[in-house]
Amino acid sequence: xxxxxxxxxxxxxxTALPVMLGISLLSFILGVISPGDPAEFVLDRDGxxxxxxxxxxxxxxxxxxxxxxxxxxxxxxxxxxQGDLGSSYISGREILPxxxxxxxxxxxxxxxxxxxxxxxxxCLGIICAVYRxxxxxxxxxxxxxxxxxxxxxxxxLVLILIFCENLRLLPTSGADTIVHFxxxxxxxxxxxxxxxxxxxxxxxxxxxxxxxFLIAKVRGISRCKxxxxxALPNAIIPVIAMLGNYFAxxxxxxxxxxxxxxxxxxxxxxxxxxSYRDYPxxxxxxxxxxxxxVLVQIAVDIMIAYLNPKVKLGE
Numbered sequence: 001x002x003x004x005x006x007x008x009x010x011x012x013x014x015t016a017l018p019v020m021l022g023i024s025l026l027s028f029i030l031g032v033i034s035p036g037d038p039a040e041f042v043l044d045r046d047g048x049x050x051x052x053x054x055x056x057x058x059x060x061x062x063x064x065x066x067x068x069x070x071x072x073x074x075x076x077x078x079x080x081x082q083g084d085l086g087s088s089y090i091s092g093r094e095i096l097p098x099x100x101x102x103x104x105x106x107x108x109x110x111x112x113x114x115x116x117x118x119x120x121x122x123c124l125g126i127i128c129a130v131y132r133x134x135x136x137x138x139x140x141x142x143x144x145x146x147x148x149x150x151x152x153x154x155x156x157l158v159l160i161l162i163f164c165e166n167l168r169l170l171p172t173s174g175a176d177t178i179v180h181f182x183x184x185x186x187x188x189x190x191x192x193x194x195x196x197x198x199x200x201x202x203x204x205x206x207x208x209x210x211x212x213f214l215i216a217k218v219r220g221i222s223r224c225k226x227x228x229x230x231a232l233p234n235a236i237i238p239v240i241a242m243l244g245n246y247f248a249x250x251x252x253x254x255x256x257x258x259x260x261x262x263x264x265x266x267x268x269x270x271x272x273x274x275s276y277r278d279y280p281x282x283x284x285x286x287x288x289x290x291x292x293x294v295l296v297q298i299a300v301d302i303m304i305a306y307l308n309p310k311v312k313l314g315e
Contacts, residue, residue: 008305016294023290024080028073030286031279038089038277039063063089076283085284090276095284099266103288105175106265109257110250112178112185117192117250118243122236124193125200130227132205140197147194152253156187156260173262184257192246199242203235237308244300248293 039059040051051059060066064075079086085095128137163183164172174180207213208231216230255267262268266285273281 012298020291020294027283027286031283086280088278088281090278095281102266102269106254109181109184109254112181113188113250117189121193121196122200124197128201129204144194148191152187152256159183175263184261187257188250188253200239204231207231207235244297247296251289
């Protein structure tokens with residue numbers, strides 16, 4: 001089994017390499033096709049100065065914007081492989097140190113949001129499946145419709161008004177302690193929690209109707225043991241895979257949450273880069289987030305292969 005597992009890990013890594021290369025290409029193209037001229041913005045940040053064509057051409061040459069696209073991509077990718085994402089057009093600072101400075105904050109918010117979505121969705125789904133068609137089940141099913149429809153920014157403003165302004169239980173901004181991340185993480189996880197609840201409920205109900213579960217039920221095994229020792233281990237495996245996919249939603253949703261709650265993460269960094277047309281920073285943001293998601297997916301697949309004996313390793 002150890003050899004098969006190692007072979008599966010090697011295969012999974014090899015299949016991820018083209019995906020990571022494609023992400024790097026899309027990240028680079030994003031900076032190329034974005035509207036506006038970075039050289040013009042560098043010379044005219046306040047909008048009160050009209051640079052000449054000679055000045056624009058000089059800045060484009062300095063920034064390397066006059067070179068062929070393939071050469072710019074090759075140069076950028078070579079720098080990425082050496083740990084250099086380039087420098088900001090606006091501040092002139094190296095991008096990678098800034099991303100590494102802000103990335104831990106964003107990951108903390110995303111992991112806490114994933115924890116809220118996973119624990120909350122799985123627990124609600126288990127209760128709804130066990131008490132199928134009960135009042136609580138109907139209530140939660142209707143509630144999940146609301147959870148999927150509520151916009152994140154509106155939910156964030158309502159929670160700030162209730163828990164920060166009126167009740168004064170939680171802070172409105174900052175990133176000093178884990179308490180500052182509770183509201184942003186809940187906002188990010190709100191819709192995902194509803195989806196996971198529905199998926200967990202459906203997966204458990206499917207297991208309840210299978211032969212092994214019915215035989216165990218006839219043998220007089222307690223309901224608690226039936227659910228947690230028989231049905232749940234089989235039903236939770238696809239939910240784990242779904243949680244890995246939702247990690248991307250948590251990273252992407254952090255942009256809105258970080259700006260509303262004034263959290264210094266890479267989401268706020270990306271929004272600032274968009275407003276200033278600082279495309280190298282935006283390219284670095286997309287690249288790091290994309291590669292992080294690929295690595296998380298590899299870890300999730302390996303975990304599923306380890307937990308599920310039905311996965312045929314090596315095939």
